[in-house]
Amino acid sequence: MKTTGDLPLQGVRVLELGQLIAGPFCARLLADFGADVIKVEPPGVGDPLRNWRQLRNGTSLWWHAQSRNKKSVAIDLRQEEGREIVRALAARADILVENFRPGTLEAWKLGYDDLSATNPGLVLVRVSGYGQTGPYRDRPGFGVIGESMGGLRYLTGEPGRLPVRVGVSIGDSLAALHGALGAMMALHQRARNGGRGQVVDVALYEAVFNLMESLVPEYEASGIVREPTGGALAGIAPSNAYHCADGVILIGGNGDGIFRRLMNCIGRTDLAERADLRSNAGRVAKREEIDEAIDAWTRERDTASVLESMDRAGVPAGRVYTVADIVKDPQYIAREMIAHHTAFDNETVAVPAVVPKLSDTPGHVRVRAPMLGEHTDEVLRDLGFPEGQIARWRESGVIQ
Secondary structure, eight states, X not given: OOOOSOOTTTTOEEEEXXXXXXXXXXXXXXXXXXXXXXXXXXXXXXXXXXXSSSEEXXXXXXXXXXXXXXXXXXXXXXXXXXXXXXXXXXXXXXXXXXXXXXXXXXXXXXXXXXXXXXXXXXXXXXXXSSOSSSTTTTSOOOHHHHHHHTTHHHHSSOTTSOOOOOSSOHHHHHHHHXXXXXXXXXXXXXXXXXTOOOEEEEEHHHHHHTTOTXXXXXXXXXXXXXXXXXTSOTTOSSEEEEEETTEEEEEEOOSHHHHHHHHHHTTOHHHHTOGGGSSHHHHXXXXXXXXXXXXXXXXXXXXXXXXXXXXXXXXXXXXXXXXXXXXXXXXXXXXXXXXXXXXXXXXXXXEEOOSSOOSSSOOOOOSOOOOTTTTHHHHHHXXXXXXXXXXXXXXXXXXX
């Protein structure tokens, strides 16, 4: 891979006021590609994510992935002096990322009107449950609620059973991706049109809804309400999970040519040549028959032999991976998708590597996740505050 040594967001200053997942993940995406991210945390406790899920030496392992490439300053936003420090940081920032409930920043006089008066070029990324407007704006909203209202949760699960969650905080992550994309578009607009920033308003439910494919046009045109289909792909066949002798495999044989190759591979030339199965519409009508034929063939074979057969036939297929499969898979290894570095507890931590991969200026894990308030003094000195003032703030609990 050819690299220039630079990072694409080098020189971009980001101030992160968020907690937990959506806001911090948005800022992490920017940090991975070179943005200088300063994360503001409450003194004493820090971001609650520091204590979520599996802990090692008192700190969440998730923290090491979510907060890499960032600096931590501990500032009490409940105190006016703490908010003054944030205003000073915002005055020098290109992007501010927050995921408080709408109105919180305004109550602190840290809203866009206040901050942009000093820094007209500021881009404010606001991630919330329902957005900054509308009748639901003041409701609390987590990613799981966004997944539900966005239409995703209704479709996950088996027909006639309770819907299930995806297994990760997909609503928060989708909102973070939209926030990072919006920030990049706003910076591009700023560069083209006189240096004025703007607000990027991301609602959790809208980020999920944006990925819901043809849900709305199908309903508006024909009154069709898409229903959960378990492991199958609604309206497209065959694409499902199938039993093997030693596990489960996914096969996507839904292209016309791919379907014929799949049927020939499993010895069902009769299905490959049937006129009513030549198009997707015909296959959807006979999905159960097709799935039974595939499943009967895969059940008699182990996953390795099924994968080998599918690969020879040019049919997309794959095992259902656990994390144990991921970390030893040769494709992951070849593309260096697991990064290792030394954490602040002096132990090695493994984290997902940076995505996407850029050919000339790839992002990478430059700096480990910080301890709470590790960079408070450094950042305040850089802002020009004298040592005596920093010491007084620390004594009064404004900073840590």
